[in-house]
Amino acid sequence: MAYKCRLKLILAELEMKHGEFADLVGIDKSTMSSIVNNKSLPSFDTLYDIVETIREINPEVRLSDIWSKE
DSSP states (O other): OOEEEOHHHHHHHTTOOHHHHHHHHTOOHHHHHHHHTTSOOOOHHHHHHHHHHHHHHOTTOOHHHHEEEO
8 A cells, every 4th residue: 555645745834854854853964854755654653753843733634734645
């Protein structure tokens, strides 16, 4: 099953750069780039950290807002 990452759009709406967000999450910038460009899916731990970090900024965001099934 394929998933589409909408994190690039969400970060743009928050006016946050990918590298800045990667630092907040605690992952490598190249890993973040692969995720936001739909080249790879994150591990469960990274996925959890991404969602929790986004929710600290905007509690209204849900997992399904970030990733959707294609």
